[in-house]
Amino acid sequence: MSMIRPFTALRPQPDNVDRVSAVPYDVVNTEEARAMAGDNALSFLHVSRAEIDLPPSTDPYSDAVYAKALENFQRLRAEAPLVVEEAPSLYFYRLRMGTHEQTGLAACYSVDEYDAGTIKKHEKTRRDKEDDRTRHIGTLRAQTGPVFLTYRASAAVDAIVSRVTAGAPLFDFESADRVRHTVWRASGADVEALVQAFAELPCLYIADGHHRAASAARTRKHLAGLEPGVAHPEADWMLAVAFPDNQTAIMPYNRVVKDLGTYTPETLLAGLREKLRVVEGAASPAAKGEVSMYLAGRWYTIALQPPEETGDVGSTLDVSLLQAQVLTPFLGIGDPRTDKRIDFVGGIRGTGELERLVREGKAAVAFSMFPVGVDDLMRIADAGEIMPPKSTWFEPKLRDGLLSHLI
Numbered sequence: 001m002s003m004i005r006p007f008t009a010l011r012p013q014p015d016n017v018d019r020v021s022a023v024p025y026d027v028v029n030t031e032e033a034r035a036m037a038g039d040n041a042l043s044f045l046h047v048s049r050a051e052i053d054l055p056p057s058t059d060p061y062s063d064a065v066y067a068k069a070l071e072n073f074q075r076l077r078a079e080a081p082l083v084v085e086e087a088p089s090l091y092f093y094r095l096r097m098g099t100h101e102q103t104g105l106a107a108c109y110s111v112d113e114y115d116a117g118t119i120k121k122h123e124k125t126r127r128d129k130e131d132d133r134t135r136h137i138g139t140l141r142a143q144t145g146p147v148f149l150t151y152r153a154s155a156a157v158d159a160i161v162s163r164v165t166a167g168a169p170l171f172d173f174e175s176a177d178r179v180r181h182t183v184w185r186a187s188g189a190d191v192e193a194l195v196q197a198f199a200e201l202p203c204l205y206i207a208d209g210h211h212r213a214a215s216a217a218r219t220r221k222h223l224a225g226l227e228p229g230v231a232h233p234e235a236d237w238m239l240a241v242a243f244p245d246n247q248t249a250i251m252p253y254n255r256v257v258k259d260l261g262t263y264t265p266e267t268l269l270a271g272l273r274e275k276l277r278v279v280e281g282a283a284s285p286a287a288k289g290e291v292s293m294y295l296a297g298r299w300y301t302i303a304l305q306p307p308e309e310t311g312d313v314g315s316t317l318d319v320s321l322l323q324a325q326v327l328t329p330f331l332g333i334g335d336p337r338t339d340k341r342i343d344f345v346g347g348i349r350g351t352g353e354l355e356r357l358v359r360e361g362k363a364a365v366a367f368s369m370f371p372v373g374v375d376d377l378m379r380i381a382d383a384g385e386i387m388p389p390k391s392t393w394f395e396p397k398l399r400d401g402l403l404s405h406l407i
Contacts, residue, residue, distance in 0.1 A: 002201040004107040006088035010404040018173040021399035044401030046072040066139045096180035097396040102247035108237035118203045120381035123210045133215035141407045143239040145400040147209035153244035156197040179396040208394040239405040245374045251347030251393040252371045256363035258341045265296035277303040283351035285370040292368035344390040
């Protein structure tokens with residue numbers, strides 16, 4: 001069973017939604033956020049990355065940043081203005097990037113189910129990142145960016161999507177990255193039908209936003225301890241958008257290594273060829289089990305050795321095989337979570353970015369991955385396993401500030 005609940009959203013007006021909504025807080029650094037916000041006083045980056053309005057030397061986790069976030073949030077509510085819906089609602093949120101299109105349900109999802117594991121995880125979270133968003137939610141008393149969930153496609157949900165999205169949208173705009181964002185509000189019998197249709201889903205899966213989900217759960221505990229005996233029923237729910245698995249797109253998460261250790265390009269290539277099949281090839285691998293390597297100005301295709309049958313689903317992923325067969329034995333990369341010699345490049349940046357990093361000397365070798373499948377993600381989550389770090393890159397991204405959940 002998957003519980004959902006309509007919520008009384010805080011949202012922009014349709015005529016300025018494109019100016020208010022912003023990229024997720026965690027896909028840009030401070031300098032990028034400052035440049036994106038520019039002279040747009042309504043950009044939600046002033047709330048999600050409030051350090052952009054403080055001196056450049058400001059610690060992004062300092063008290064002043066959270067105080068500024070609250071000040072900016074209150075200003076934005078008054079000046080945009082942001083409006084609170086008259087009644088609790090559910091929303092369909094469609095993203096269109098090029099020829100790809102996906103439509104998900106924006107709703108409140110159960111923190112109890114997250115804690116119980118029926119909203120399933122596949123990544124570890126970092127305590128410092130949890131601390132940041134927990135404090136952000138607690139200071140604003142609002143969840144301003146949704147978790148990205150996925151579920152096994154449901155004919156019952158699909159039928160309601162078709163019916164509701166045939167009507168006029170609440171929002172419809174194209175963001176600067178040329179992604180089309182369209183939102184419809186569901187009401188009346190459609191809300192009841194959606195609650196019932198989701199109740200028939202055995203579980204949900206976090207695709208992207210593990211730190212947002214963990215922070216929502218921690219916020220509930222924090223408020224209970226901060227104000228004993230005071231009820232915070234909205235804290236029992238977290239803001240998320242759930243997309244069917246057959247529409248969810250995963251891009252590769254590529255790797256670059258800063259140096260070759262004891263190898264030269266020639267000796268690395270020779271060493272790899274003693275263990276694996278390596279031939280000149282394309283910039284992107286053609287199939288699972290292959291990795292493209294950019295070394296000394298040329299692309300090579302590496303055929304990874306098939307995994308052993310261990311029962312560990314995560315060990316069968318290409319990122320795990322690359323780690324075990326190339327990165328550790330040849331390049332000396334131990335723990336990719338902590339090793340400073342390895343970096344990760346989201347697939348949205350393309351293989352040209354990998355070539356640039358190597359060409360400019362910022363990396364010595366790059367690896368272009370075949371994307372992980374949604375079915376792999378679900379199998380790992382179902383098994384209670386954790387994916388290797390930086391295994392998946394989801395695109396297009398949901399916008400912050402488009403629909404906020406007040407606590």
